[in-house]
Amino acid sequence: MPAHRRLVDLLREGLGLTGTKEGCSVGVCGACAVLVDGDMVSACLMPAIFVDGTSVETIEGLSPPEGPLTPLQECFIRHGGFQCGICTPGQIMAATALLRDNPHPTELEVKRWMMGNLCRCTGYYKIVESILAAASGEGAPS
Amino acid sequence: MSMLTEDAARIFEAPEYRIEGPLKVSGRARYTADVKVPDALIAKFLLSPLPHAHIVSIDTSAAKAVPGVKAVLTGADIGLKLFGRVLYDWPVLAVDQVRFAGERVAAVAAETREAADDAIKLIQVEYEDLPSVFDAEEALRDGAPLLHPDPSGYFYGMGKRGDRPNLNLQGYELVKKGEEDIERVFASAHRVFEDEYSGPRQHQGYIEPHACVLWIDGDDVVHVYSVAKAPFGLRTQLSRVTGHPSPKIVVDSMFIGGDFGGKGNVIDEFPCYYLARATGRPIRSINTYAEELAAGAPRHAVKFYLRTGVDRDGRIIAHQSRAYFNGGAYGAAKPMPNCLVPAGVGPLEVYNVPNTRIETFVSYTNTVPCGHMRAPGSIYAGHAGEGHIDHIARELGMDPVEFRLLNCVRDGDRGPANEGFHKPKAVEVLEAVKRETSWGRPLLPNHGRGVVLRHRHVGTGKSEIVLRLLKGGKIEALYATPDQGSGSATVVRRVAAAVLSVDPERIEVRYGDTGEARLDGGSGASRVTHVVGQATIAGATSLKEQLQDLAAEVMGWPAGKVRLEGDRFVVADGSGEGGDFADVAGRIAAGGEVEAIGAYDSNTLSHDEADFNFYAYMIEVEVDPDTGRVEILDAVQVVDVGTIINPVAHQGQLDGSFVFGFGNAMMEELVEQDGLITTLSLGEYKLPTQMDIPPLRTVLVQDPVGCGPFGAKAAGEITNSGVAAAVANAITDAVGVRMKTLPLTAERVFASLQEQKGGVI
Numbered sequence: 029m030p031a032h033r034r035l036v037d038l039l040r041e042g043l044g045l046t047g048t049k050e051g052c053s054v055g056v057c058g059a060c061a062v063l064v065d066g067d068m069v070s071a072c073l074m075p076a077i078f079v080d081g082t083s084v085e086t087i088e089g090l091s092p093p094e095g096p097l098t099p100l101q102e103c104f105i106r107h108g109g110f111q112c113g114i115c116t117p118g119q120i121m122a123a124t125a126l127l128r129d130n131p132h133p134t135e136l137e138v139k140r141w142m143m144g145n146l147c148r149c150t151g152y153y154k155i156v157e158s159i160l161a162a163a164s165g166e167g168a169p170s
Numbered sequence: 171m172s173m174l175t176e177d178a179a180r181i182f183e184a185p186e187y188r189i190e191g192p193l194k195v196s197g198r199a200r201y202t203a204d205v206k207v208p209d210a211l212i213a214k215f216l217l218s219p220l221p222h223a224h225i226v227s228i229d230t231s232a233a234k235a236v237p238g239v240k241a242v243l244t245g246a247d248i249g250l251k252l253f254g255r256v257l258y259d260w261p262v263l264a265v266d267q268v269r270f271a272g273e274r275v276a277a278v279a280a281e282t283r284e285a286a287d288d289a290i291k292l293i294q295v296e297y298e299d300l301p302s303v304f305d306a307e308e309a310l311r312d313g314a315p316l317l318h319p320d321p322s323g324y325f326y327g328m329g330k331r332g333d334r335p336n337l338n339l340q341g342y343e344l345v346k347k348g349e350e351d352i353e354r355v356f357a358s359a360h361r362v363f364e365d366e367y368s369g370p371r372q373h374q375g376y377i378e379p380h381a382c383v384l385w386i387d388g389d390d391v392v393h394v395y396s397v398a399k400a401p402f403g404l405r406t407q408l409s410r411v412t413g414h415p416s417p418k419i420v421v422d423s424m425f426i427g428g429d430f431g432g433k434g435n436v437i438d439e440f441p442c443y444y445l446a447r448a449t450g451r452p453i454r455s456i457n458t459y460a461e462e463l464a465a466g467a468p469r470h471a472v473k474f475y476l477r478t479g480v481d482r483d484g485r486i487i488a489h490q491s492r493a494y495f496n497g498g499a500y501g502a503a504k505p506m507p508n509c510l511v512p513a514g515v516g517p518l519e520v521y522n523v524p525n526t527r528i529e530t531f532v533s534y535t536n537t538v539p540c541g542h543m544r545a546p547g548s549i550y551a552g553h554a555g556e557g558h559i560d561h562i563a564r565e566l567g568m569d570p571v572e573f574r575l576l577n578c579v580r581d582g583d584r585g586p587a588n589e590g591f592h593k594p595k596a597v598e599v600l601e602a603v604k605r606e607t608s609w610g611r612p613l614l615p616n617h618g619r620g621v622v623l624r625h626r627h628v629g630t631g632k633s634e635i636v637l638r639l640l641k642g643g644k645i646e647a648l649y650a651t652p653d654q655g656s657g658s659a660t661v662v663r664r665v666a667a668a669v670l671s672v673d674p675e676r677i678e679v680r681y682g683d684t685g686e687a688r689l690d691g692g693s694g695a696s697r698v699t700h701v702v703g704q705a706t707i708a709g710a711t712s713l714k715e716q717l718q719d720l721a722a723e724v725m726g727w728p729a730g731k732v733r734l735e736g737d738r739f740v741v742a743d744g745s746g747e748g749g750d751f752a753d754v755a756g757r758i759a760a761g762g763e764v765e766a767i768g769a770y771d772s773n774t775l776s777h778d779e780a781d782f783n784f785y786a787y788m789i790e791v792e793v794d795p796d797t798g799r800v801e802i803l804d805a806v807q808v809v810d811v812g813t814i815i816n817p818v819a820h821q822g823q824l825d826g827s828f829v830f831g832f833g834n835a836m837m838e839e840l841v842e843q844d845g846l847i848t849t850l851s852l853g854e855y856k857l858p859t860q861m862d863i864p865p866l867r868t869v870l871v872q873d874p875v876g877c878g879p880f881g882a883k884a885a886g887e888i889t890n891s892g893v894a895a896a897v898a899n900a901i902t903d904a905v906g907v908r909m910k911t912l913p914l915t916a917e918r919v920f921a922s923l924q925e926q927k928g929g930v931i
């Protein structure tokens with residue numbers, strides 16, 4: 029991997045982890061959101077070498093291929109939090125970070141936190157609804 | 171089948187669990203840019219920096235010498251190859267001339283992105299500037315530079331190309347109705363009103379840039395992974411451009427990361443074919459977002475001139491309009507006959523106007539070629555037409571809702587282009603505005619309300635789907651409609667289950683590429699639920715008959731007496747005999763393949779007139795007179811709908827439409843300067859974020875009378891086109907200025923307020 033490549037290149041091209049998406053490439057859309065040592069970053073802005081020695085969590089790490097989805101992922105399906113799905117891994121990584129930090133956010137806190145994740149399809153209403161549903165305990169395996 | 175059955179009502183009522191949901195929320199849905207093919211080379215393109223120029227020479231020698239570069243192609247290498255959706259006028263790679271800044275001049279294939287980028291920088295092109303024209307109306311004036319002086323070699327895929335009064339027109343249309351001499355009607359009018367409205371280019375704003383992966387196998391079969399939303403259409407185009415036989419082209423567009431019209435046109439698949447030929451290697455191309463914004467196929471900039479006459483009672487008696495669409499350098503990205511944008515006839519399309527004369531001009535200019543974007547052009551037709559109607563109502567001293575009620579189309583009326591309507595719901599949605607919103611109540615200072623009445627057709631087309639019985643009591647539905655987020659796979663599942671009267675979980679919907687699945691017209695134009703849904707009904711009905719007959723055969727039941735109902739086969743002879751679906755189907759499947767093909771062509775519509783979703787908005791705003799800032803305090807969309815098949819996705823389409831229209835109305839503009847697009851990132855071309863969106867309420871006016879399955883209509887392109895007009899009308903109500911240009915930015919509103927005061931801006 030050439031030294032100037034970005035984290036999104038390392039993930040998508042180097043490691044074949046294509047769940048992380050690339051949209052705007054300038055840190056605006058949030059499609060490339062991943063967690064580095066638990067903090068949300070835009071993988072299109074971060075040089076790959078910066079993650080040396082850190083733990084990087086991507087959408088692939090949330091649920092094993094045949095295993096159960098997380099309650100948040102379940103809620104995105106039940107509440108229509110996705111349409112085309114291209115922004116969805118980024119939305120879910122961002123919301124995962126939010127709920128770890130603040131398990132019971134208000135609607136305004138959700139909107140503020142999620143502001144950096146663009147979605148052209150849903151109009152956001154159902155993304156907020158999905159996140160608040162997960163925060164209220166919906167989607168957990170019974 | 172258009173009657174709602176008990177099975178259908180029960181299945182459709184439950185909130186759906188989308189089939190593709192688990193793949194999409196876990197990052198495992200495979201989009202085109204995710205496709206990995208061994209040994210693929212990276213493609214990059216050199217784009218023209220000039221809007222109109224003669225190419226004097228191209229030197230690719232330094233580019234070819236870059237280590238890792240496997241091919242550098244120019245128009246001289248591949249010859250003049252023209253592509254398009256209906257009109258093939260866009261060169262795959264420029265030959266002798268470039269007609270817009272962003273046109274592809276050379277293509278590179280290299281082992282790495284770095285090598286490709288380096289090679290692009292080393293291509294030397296000498297240009298000689300040519301005179302340019304950037305404005306749609308200026309392009310039609312005498313002496314304007316002609317972009318396509320000799321179109322005789324352009325293939326046109328819809329018979330004979332229509333007459334064009336000027337060679338700088340991609341397309342022209344005159345629609346008339348009623349009195350031939352419309353000036354006589356205007357002369358008899360009580361009042362005549364004139365208005366001019368305009369809108370800028372706007373970008374579809376999908377988050378997934380265009381991408382393709384293309385390779386040619388040992389049997390000379392061309393494989394294409396593409397973001398094209400009409401894979402069969404792309405197959406036809408690729409075949410016509412390259413001469414490669416279409417049965418030997420396989421297109422796969424399974425998941426599309428946002429479309430909104432933008433994935434109807436694809437560009438890079440064509441040069442990638444030639445790169446694959448030249449190198450013998452798979453080629454992978456992914457646009458940057460800057461390339462999307464500079465040289466995609468955005469929504470046209472437009473100017474409308476409207477003139478309308480009313481009689482003493484406020485009835486519209488004559489309407490004349492001219493719409494000038496800036497088509498850009500090529501007409502290739504448009505799928506309609508004569509490269510027309512249908513919204514040209516749209517400003518007063520929901521009104522009963524006896525006499526009309528409506529002209530649409532789509533010009534060639536030295537700017538980015540334009541294409542379709544969610545209900546193409548309709549936002550501008552809505553902004554213009556509904557602003558004009560609001561203007562007339564207020565001048566006449568009539569309530570804008572009552573004025574619309576007086577003039578809107580009712581059963582049996584025909585629209586401005588003489589089009590008919592199947593059970594139009596204009597009155598019903600307006601009545602709901604009066605009933606369900608705050609329309610007419612007192613307002614605080616600087617607050618205002620705007621109302622809008624519009625419609626959107628239910629789309630038409632052809633599609634085929636294969637239904638087959640699988641071992642293990644499942645039924646597979648195989649089709650080639652790409653998934654751009656509408657939830658069509660789940661529509662197919664629920665419709666098939668409703669017809670067959672089985673548990674929806676039994677239906678496994680599978681996407682197939684053009685090599686495997688049968689013909690489909692693509693996902694767009696509000697067509698899929700109607701067309702694919704009806705194809706599913708046809709297929710499921712035929713499969714059900716076969717299964718009932720075969721059940722009698724394998725079980726030894728009396729022939730002609732077996733019914734599939736409630737997930738069971740039952741013998742309708744009073745014996746009470748029957749069996750579980752899975753058991754009986756298992757025995758049938760053991761005996762051999764059972765398959766049915768469902769085909770549908772909407773030319774065989776079950777009723778005479780076309781279906782429309784009518785809708786209205788009531789939006790309340792507050793305008794800050796010191797800054798021009800507009801805040802939406804209340805937004806209500808009233809929507810006429812048919813049977814709803816996926817309730818969650820249906821509401822999602824309406825939500826998404828509103829916010830899409832909100833962005834178009836309030837903030838979105840692809841800025842063009844001397845032919846160059848200057849808003850080159852999503853930081854500059856602003857899309858709405860979570861923090862921007864206003865509260866929204868949806869009121870459904872439901873009647874299951876649509877031409878879709880079980881009386882369904884459409885959902886994807888309805889309400890986005892009405893937001894701009896509703897907000898603009900609300901601004902007028904609040905502070906008196908009429909906003910005739912989009913987007914409705916604070917700067918623009920502030921400038922209008924200053925002008926109103928007579929102040930200097």
Ligand code: FES
Pocket residue numbers: 049050051052053054055056057058059060061070071072073
């Ligand atoms: S791709 Fe990284 S923020 Fe858009």
Ligand code: FES
Pocket residue numbers: 109110111112113114115116146147148149150377427428655
């Ligand atoms: S679901 Fe398509 S962009 Fe969000």
